[in-house]
Amino acid sequence: MNTFTKNIYLFWQGTILSYRALFAWLRPVTYMASKILMPLAQMFFFVFLGSYATDGTATDFYVIGNAIQITAVSGIFGVTFSVGGDRDAGTLPYLFGTPANRFMIFFGRAFMHVIDGTIGVIIALTWGVLLMGLDLSRTDLPALGLTIIITTFSTCGLGLLMGCLSLLTANVMFVNNFVYFSLLIFSGANVAISTLPVWMQVVSNVLPLTRGIAASRMLVAGGSLSDVFPLMVSEIGIGLMYGLLGYFLFAWFETQAKQRGTLETV
Amino acid sequence: MNAIEVNHLRRVYRAQIGVFNRSIKEVVAVDDISFEVKQGELFGLLGPNGAGKTTTVKMLTTLLIPSAGSATVAGVDVVKGANEVRKKIGFIFGGERGLYWRLSGDDNLRYFASLYGVDPSVSKKRIPYLMELVGLKGRGNERVGGYSRGMKQRLHVARTLLHDPDILFLDEPTIGLDPVGAREFRNVILDLQSQKKTILLTTHYMFEADALSDRIAIINKGCVIAMDTPSGLKKHVSDLSVVEVETFGASETALEKLRALPFVDSLSIEDREQKQILLVQTTRGAEAVPDVMTALEGQRVGRVIVREPTLEDAYVRLVGGAA
The missing domain is CATH 3.40.50.300 (P-loop containing nucleotide triphosphate hydrolases)
Known part of the structure; x- marks a missing residue:
């Protein structure tokens, strides 16, 4: 087995096992409930609140926005716990004591959550179609699928950065909640970005999800892949930027921990 | 290499x-x-x-x-x-x-x-x-x-x-x-x-x-x-014997008296539930026992044995046990 194949194997093992380590304690029924009911609760809350506020004229706006935003559950919470779980398990010294490729270890932790987040969005959109009148008859479904995957990928990039923060502090749950709920506003899921104050629009533009939600709305309204292509390229760029920032923070953390002797005190 | x-x-x-x-x-x-x-x-x-x-x-x-x-x-x-x-x-x-x-x-x-x-x-x-x-x-x-x-x-x-x-x-x-x-x-x-x-x-x-x-x-x-080697380290205490005394709540005054004896090289104490084992390292072997018992007069004392030093005794001497 050459180095490349070994690294792919490491990536695959990391992605499968870290995901199982995170959710294996749940019974299948509990796991499915978390995947099906949680999106439904968020959709109900914001869609009916938004519809009430707009006299039912903008239901699709809230359905699509919240369905796509659901990906942040996997992208932010899931990825953070997958990376930060090593801190709680006390496995960091054993992880950093191996010769394994750090890039593969790091990004391997996020991969399964891209799939998981994509499934979460599909479930949420299904609720939208079945219960909230979302019409996908004019939608380029493959393009929408691609948009969902890319948006989930970019959100996982932010999750990787948050995961690294969780190696530095025990209070990352607070930060995670802050980011998750901020995304409900800043990503445009529930408020049109053009109506936000300028400084909030600036923040929106450097966050994942923003372009993904905008692109999804365009596709559901009948837009084509070429219409949303620029948004998708930017979304990938945003995801890579956060993912790489997270990776460099991860590498910096390892170096600092070895220099300062803080590997076990984090 | x-x-x-x-x-x-x-x-x-x-x-x-x-x-x-x-x-x-x-x-x-x-x-x-x-x-x-x-x-x-x-x-x-x-x-x-x-x-x-x-x-x-x-x-x-x-x-x-x-x-x-x-x-x-x-x-x-x-x-x-x-x-x-x-x-x-x-x-x-x-x-x-x-x-x-x-x-x-x-x-x-x-x-x-x-x-x-x-x-x-x-x-x-x-x-x-x-x-x-x-x-x-x-x-x-x-x-x-x-x-x-x-x-x-x-x-x-x-x-x-x-x-x-x-x-x-x-x-x-x-x-x-x-x-x-x-x-x-x-x-x-x-x-x-x-x-x-x-x-x-x-x-x-x-x-x-x-x-x-x-x-x-x-x-x-x-x-x-x-x-x-372990046996080499034990040679550091080859001149010593260890008097092990089982006590039950020995007072600090008695322990101070014991430490003050001129032939006591070091004294360490192991707590074992309600009793303590006093480990007295000495060059006098069994001859030290009467003086040790005198120092512990008035204390509740159990078993007393004299034994050869172990690696632990060598360790205690080397790292400076509470003498």
């Missing part, structure tokens, strides 16, 4: 103190340590808490960068060639943490095998072999969270052998194990020793170090204060 060479290793920790008037406090964990470990040797590292044992092991396992000095493991510098060193060593830090508790024992080993770049076809055969070696045969599908402490520590041994390293660092591997578990663990170490693995073992248990080690270094306050 020696398996491990340590030259004037030093490690200083720096900690910031204060919020507004910040100052740096330096703590010297390892001051100046040098030793060599031959290939296939089981080398014990003994010392009191805070002596620098774990810090030394961390530097040798590439988890901590030395402040000064150098060390090579398998002929490779631990700082410049850290990744090469990692391929050739395995290590365990005492305790049950460091495993993914929500995964099964087999899954833990599978993941660590991939981290060490072990070919999947090799790890497929090696994992059941190692589980059997550490006495966990048939338990590989169970979640680690349900394992006993001893099982977790044995799983650590299996983990550290996945890539078949030649050099092992075992930092207090039997800490917290019950006597049966600790004995089983020592048998695993003996088995590894018979496979010609080089082992650096740190422990607080003197009998363990005595039974397992080819050579021992005793470190105190970050420096090596003695290095020899």
Whole structure:
């Protein structure tokens, strides 16, 4: 087995096992409930609140926005716990004591959550179609699928950065909640970005999800892949930027921990 | 070539103190340590808490960068060639943490095998072999969270052998194990020793170090204060005998009287539930007993024996037991 194949194997093992380590304690029924009911609760809350506020004229706006935003559950919470779980398990010294490729270890932790987040969005959109009148008859479904995957990928990039923060502090749950709920506003899921104050629009533009939600709305309204292509390229760029920032923070953390002797005190 | 060479290793920790008037406090964990470990040797590292044992092991396992000095493991510098060193060593830090508790024992080993770049076809055969070696045969599908402490520590041994390293660092591997578990663990170490693995073992248990080690270094306050075979170290106390006195709530005044006796080299006390065992090191052997009993007059005293010194007695003398 050459180095490349070994690294792919490491990536695959990391992605499968870290995901199982995170959710294996749940019974299948509990796991499915978390995947099906949680999106439904968020959709109900914001869609009916938004519809009430707009006299039912903008239901699709809230359905699509919240369905796509659901990906942040996997992208932010899931990825953070997958990376930060090593801190709680006390496995960091054993992880950093191996010769394994750090890039593969790091990004391997996020991969399964891209799939998981994509499934979460599909479930949420299904609720939208079945219960909230979302019409996908004019939608380029493959393009929408691609948009969902890319948006989930970019959100996982932010999750990787948050995961690294969780190696530095025990209070990352607070930060995670802050980011998750901020995304409900800043990503445009529930408020049109053009109506936000300028400084909030600036923040929106450097966050994942923003372009993904905008692109999804365009596709559901009948837009084509070429219409949303620029948004998708930017979304990938945003995801890579956060993912790489997270990776460099991860590498910096390892170096600092070895220099300062803080590997076990984090 | 020696398996491990340590030259004037030093490690200083720096900690910031204060919020507004910040100052740096330096703590010297390892001051100046040098030793060599031959290939296939089981080398014990003994010392009191805070002596620098774990810090030394961390530097040798590439988890901590030395402040000064150098060390090579398998002929490779631990700082410049850290990744090469990692391929050739395995290590365990005492305790049950460091495993993914929500995964099964087999899954833990599978993941660590991939981290060490072990070919999947090799790890497929090696994992059941190692589980059997550490006495966990048939338990590989169970979640680690349900394992006993001893099982977790044995799983650590299996983990550290996945890539078949030649050099092992075992930092207090039997800490917290019950006597049966600790004995089983020592048998695993003996088995590894018979496979010609080089082992650096740190422990607080003197009998363990005595039974397992080819050579021992005793470190105190970050420096090596003695290095020899177990029998060589015992020669440091060959002039001494130990009077063991069982007492029940001996007063501090009585202990002070005992310490003040001119022939008492050192006195250490072991608490065992309601009783204390006073270990009086003396050059006078059995002749010291009457004076010892006089010093303990009025105290409740049980069994009294005079015995030859052990490695522990040598250790107590070398690190400066409460004389």
